[in-house]
Amino acid sequence: MTVMTMIEAIRSTIRQEMLRDDKVMVLGQDVGKLGGVFRATEGLQAEFGEHRIVDMPLAEASIVGSAIGLSLSGMNPIAEIQFLGFTQQAYHQIVPQLARFRYRSQGRYATPVTIRAPFGGGVRAPELHSDAIESQFTNVPGLRVVMPSTPAEAKGLLTTAVRGEDPVLFCEPLKGYRLVKGEVPDDDYAIPFGELRVAREGTDVTLFAWSAAVQLAEKAADRLAEQGVSAQVVDLRTLVPLDVDGIRDAVAGTGRAVVVHEAPLTSGFGAEVVSTIQEEAFFSLEAPVARVAAPDVPYPNIGIEETFLPQVDRVVAAALKAVNTR
Amino acid sequence: MKRREILDPHGKLLDGQCPTLDIEQTVEALERMLLSKHVDERAFSLQRQGRMGTYSAVRGQEASVIGSCLALDPARDWIVPQYRELPALLRHGVTIEGFLSYWKGNSIAGRIPEGVKVLPPQIGLAAQLPHAVGLAWGLKLQNDPGVVMTFIGDGGSSEGDFHEALNLAGVMKAPVVFVLQNNGWAISTPRSKQTAAESFAARGPGYGVPSILVDGNDLFAVHQAAAEAVDRAQSGGGPTLIETQTYRLGAHNTADDPTKYVDTEEKLTWEELDPIPRVISYLKQQGAITDDAVADIEARNRAEVDRAVEALDEVGPPPAESLFQHVYSQMDPRLCRQRDDILKGADR
Structure with missing residues (x-):
């Protein structure tokens, strides 16, 4: 290594x-x-x-x-x-x-x-x-x-x-x-496509993310841990092919899910993940699946991009809302 | 730019001109031109009878297509087509029934045979040109002696890909020959509305690509230009743009109605310049062919097309299973599930 x-x-x-x-x-x-x-x-x-x-x-x-x-x-x-x-x-x-x-x-x-x-x-x-x-x-x-x-x-x-x-x-x-x-790894290292990675174990809620949003989800998981909430972080790795079984298993374990991505909300890939959860793990769900995404506006000029991009606070809030749904 | 001409409209060699095809090769070219014309006629009628889908005829452009491809070695060189180059594909090893099967709706029966150096027809016009440049560049990188010939029309040359491809071909000195068939029409849009440039060939030098302007209804002029371009590509001289000035004597395709926009006078003028009678007339003047010999060729062609149409009639729709094949090298589980759901539904 x-x-x-x-x-x-x-x-x-x-x-x-x-x-x-x-x-x-x-x-x-x-x-x-x-x-x-x-x-x-x-x-x-x-x-x-x-x-x-x-x-x-x-x-x-x-x-x-x-x-x-x-x-x-x-x-x-x-x-x-x-x-x-x-x-x-x-x-x-x-x-x-x-x-x-x-x-x-x-x-x-x-x-x-x-x-x-x-x-x-x-x-x-x-x-x-x-x-x-x-x-x-x-x-x-x-x-x-x-x-x-x-x-x-x-x-x-x-x-x-x-x-x-x-x-x-x-x-x-x-x-x-x-x-x-x-x-x-120093040696040959190939990761098969279509197999998600559990980036962090957790039992109360699953945070689905990919690319840079995985670090965001991990930061949110740290903050949630401080509040006594155990968040699982799942890195989808490949959107196509999608690890449908892995998504189902993750949601079966926690019953609650938040999807985090940097793209605008409408027709973002989060919609596909939520649909997949609904089809595959509906009866495991304890709360509606939430999405934390950018708003439906064009990517703005840099002076205001922090407002556009999903931040830790929003992920934490969405996860807490899911966890507190009874 | 001066237009190259070798054979006049009456089939006479112009002063001082010498064809690059010998008599035997010219007879072969004529056979291919007549076969192309016959396939056009049959395909039109098959479409009208509901036995085939859309078809785009070559009619009028036989010298342009066949003169170009005769400069290629099918064992060595590649063709990257648009969709109106059937006789060139046949010479390279595609079959008539294979080509028509694709247009009938069965891409399995229309699959390019193994070893035949032809890419599938292109519908997104000019998108094939960067592929041709990349293929030629890759052959050069691997010391493969092959040359790539690609086809585009006057309309397609207004697309950005045409310009990006010519530019890149010039930079990489890719062994590629661009045959721009200026047939006067992009469906109903006349050549005059495609560009203000004096010719399409005039665009080549702007990209550092040598260009040749030819009478596209003159088999010998087209062949001479193509042979020169293939030689240049083979000897490391890079790309060439050839504009063949020809004319689409038929409709754009079986769904088109050219009577709405084609000027009758103009069409009559071009009918006088039909490339096929010109070659027949030349061969007769050379004492190389008679009317009986032409009739023999036509009879052989008819038999060949009859056989192909019989084979085409045997081609049904592809199996439902094939909908899911060849999307990826391996089917992922999600697609397998979709396949199983849909195929089960099809059985019910």
């Missing part, structure tokens, strides 16, 4: 996969000499050359579109989009093209492209840089949507993404890049 930041874990995983398989390559804006705007590929162009760490023209659709073609040629591309909000410029290449290639061709072709993109608020970034738009991609059959929360999770899930045969949208929590440190 080595203690790493999130960005160090991502960088070392990319390097590990490039050493393992010479078909693995990275394409994106500023990924070469600069090492990416967040340094996820720092030093890698010097090590692997400019044909494997490729600086691309500023055009997201052609980054994803050419990654599709590269994968069809037998390469294993990791496409970096600088911010998840900028995947909108490539939406038509991700949703109707990348995600459907295997299906449209009846399995004749596969496009195992991994798209890495950071997102999330609280880092005082300009407009469109912070938006949590993951639910725009969870209604897209053919695509895997992966949301690591810690450095070890990033290594395990990115390894699975790169080695897998399906396209993956790998959303990285921007705020956690340098803030979140943790022990990361």
Whole structure:
């Protein structure tokens, strides 16, 4: 085990996969000499050359579109989009093209492209840089949507993404890049998709979260513990595929649930989690399932983003309300 | 930009011009052009009889499609199609019944055969172009000698993907040939409303991509341009944009009604420039073909299409189970459950 930041874990995983398989390559804006705007590929162009760490023209659709073609040629591309909000410029290449290639061709072709993109608020970034738009991609059959929360999770899930045969949208929590440190296994480490992680044991209420909201839920669990409430924290890890059995088991254990996410409330992925709980664990429920999300407004300018983003107080209040429902 | 022409509308070689296809190859090209025309006619009638779905005819563009693909080696090179390039796909190894099965609604019967270097038809126009660039770039990275030929129309070239793809192809020196078939129409929108540029070929140099403008109804001019582009790609010279100036003599597809917007005079002018009689006339002048020989070709084609249509009539809807296959490399439990629920419902 080595203690790493999130960005160090991502960088070392990319390097590990490039050493393992010479078909693995990275394409994106500023990924070469600069090492990416967040340094996820720092030093890698010097090590692997400019044909494997490729600086691309500023055009997201052609980054994803050419990654599709590269994968069809037998390469294993990791496409970096600088911010998840900028995947909108490539939406038509991700949703109707990348995600459907295997299906449209009846399995004749596969496009195992991994798209890495950071997102999330609280880092005082300009407009469109912070938006949590993951639910725009969870209604897209053919695509895997992966949301690591810690450095070890990033290594395990990115390894699975790169080695897998399906396209993956790998959303990285921007705020956690340098803030979140943790022990990361030194050896090969792959986490299967579709298996949630119980980040913290608890018996009174389950807090469901993914990505940076997992740390928020853990802080809320600390505060709840001070008040004598034992909160379980569940990190969903992958939204597609979703661990339906794991969700059912968690709610069966506590009977109460709160879903926490950074995206706006309406049609956020929390709605899917709540529906799943309702279908799978209705008779275990002791209280209505609550959602703590951003309000239904566009991501605001940074002067007011703390009001927009879900805060610990709101999670604690929602959990207490659930626990106090008799 | 000067337009390249080799064969005049009457099938005469223009002064000083020499075709890049020999007589035998030209006869093969003619056979393919006539087959394409015959498939168009049959597919239209099948659609009208409710035996097939929507179909987009190639009619009028046979020289443009076949002249281009004859520059490729099907064992080595790739085709990244739009949807109006049937004769090129047939030469590469797709079957008539396979292609029509896709349009009939069965993607399993329409699956591109293993080993055939063709991507599925593209409906999101111009989205195929970045794929073609990436594929070509990947072949180059792996020292594969293959070249990628991709097709787009005058309308599709207004999409952003066209411009991003040309730009990237230029930067990466990708071994790709863009064949832009300017057939005058994007459904009902005329070429004049797509761009103020003097030609579509004129856009290439802006991206550092060498461009060639050809008479798209001149088999030899198209083939010469395509062969030059394939050579450039193969020898490390990177991409080429070819604009073939042709004309869609039929409807956009079986759902379209061109009488609402096509000017009859204009259409008559282009009918005079039909690429097929031009090749027949050339071959007759060379003493290489007779009316009887043309009739023989047509009879063989008819038999070939009869056989394909029989096979197509055997193609029913795909099995319900297939709805759930090939979404992912492996079906996850949630999808398995949906499959079980729905298939049980289908049995009841």
